Amino acid sequence: MTVALIGYGEVGRILAEDLRAQGHAVTAFDPKLAGEAGAAMRQHAAEHGVAPAASHAEAVRGAWLVVSAVTASQTVAVAEACAAGLDAGAFFLDVNSASPGAKRRAAAIVDAAGSRYVEGAVMTSVPPYRIKVPLLLGGAHAQALKPLLDALGFAPKVASDELGIASATKMCRSVMIKGLEAMVIESFTAARHHGVEDAVLASLHETFPGIDWERQAAYFFQRAIEHGRRRSEEMREVAVTVREAGLDAFSASGTAERHAQIAGLADAGVFGTCATPGFARSADWRVEADRLLAARAEPAQPTRP
Numbered sequence: 001m002t003v004a005l006i007g008y009g010e011v012g013r014i015l016a017e018d019l020r021a022q023g024h025a026v027t028a029f030d031p032k033l034a035g036e037a038g039a040a041m042r043q044h045a046a047e048h049g050v051a052p053a054a055s056h057a058e059a060v061r062g063a064w065l066v067v068s069a070v071t072a073s074q075t076v077a078v079a080e081a082c083a084a085g086l087d088a089g090a091f092f093l094d095v096n097s098a099s100p101g102a103k104r105r106a107a108a109i110v111d112a113a114g115s116r117y118v119e120g121a122v123m124t125s126v127p128p129y130r131i132k133v134p135l136l137l138g139g140a141h142a143q144a145l146k147p148l149l150d151a152l153g154f155a156p157k158v159a160s161d162e163l164g165i166a167s168a169t170k171m172c173r174s175v176m177i178k179g180l181e182a183m184v185i186e187s188f189t190a191a192r193h194h195g196v197e198d199a200v201l202a203s204l205h206e207t208f209p210g211i212d213w214e215r216q217a218a219y220f221f222q223r224a225i226e227h228g229r230r231r232s233e234e235m236r237e238v239a240v241t242v243r244e245a246g247l248d249a250f251s252a253s254g255t256a257e258r259h260a261q262i263a264g265l266a267d268a269g270v271f272g273t274c275a276t277p278g279f280a281r282s283a284d285w286r287v288e289a290d291r292l293l294a295a296r297a298e299p300a301q302p303t304r305p
Contacts, residue, residue: 006029
């Protein structure tokens with residue numbers, strides 16, 4: 001079977017490795033593949049026998065399954081770019097963290113091209129589970145796609161034959177999960193500035209004894225530094241989802257801003273260089289908090305006489 005991967009970031013590369021290990025043909029397209037920033041992507045593709053394509057349409061042509069794994073803001077644009085190359089009857093699995101409304105717009109484009117759109121909601125971090133990450137499916141073609149995904153080694157569960165249900169589940173969960181990441185970064189960094197981090201940690205351990213807050217904080221900083229851009233875009237889609245419910249998206253919007261801030265600082269090199277993809281520059285959250293504080297420090301105000 002030929003599987004086309006649109007987006008060759010962390011998720012795309014993991015899927016490529018697992019699919020190629022089973023002997024399936026894999027094509028891939030990512031705008032970064034052709035440029036200087038795509039050197040590592042091209043090397044990975046060569047090492048795993050993945051065929052890079054020059055365009056979205058070229059990548060999907062001849063593929064029976066297309067997996068769209070891009071940043072949330074590109075969900076609809078990618079469906080449009082792929083439409084011309086999609087084969088009749090092919091499945092288009094959209095695993096992007098986009099709002100139900102965005103998924104419905106993408107579905108209309110794919111279905112009009114004669115292919116079968118299925119929304120997918122990835123329900124936890126991909127690296128620990130790899131291709132078997134819990135995946136909710138939605139849409140009229142979800143039941144038809146499930147046996148194929150089972151055979152490929154995925155771990156799918158059909159949420160609904162109605163588009164938007166799987167995405168809404170993912171988006172509402174992200175209010176909590178990504179919001180907790182942002183809150184821990186904000187709380188622990190501020191505590192570090194005021195010299196009260198040990199007291200805060202002790203209080204949290206007392207209130208939530210089942211959580212290793214040292215380890216959790218290190219993980220949250222890691223993920224935000226490595227994937228803040230993607231997380232900020234996801235949270236903007238989460239905010240749209242919240243507003244679709246008639247609520248003000250205070251938490252989702254604030255979380256989006258925090259992740260965007262971390263992403264900008266990471267791009268500027270504030271957190272150093274990363275030797276191991278997928279992990280932050282330091283396993284100690286205090287190191288990263290100090291770097292964040294130093295980067296955000298305001299110039300000292302002159303002392304009045």
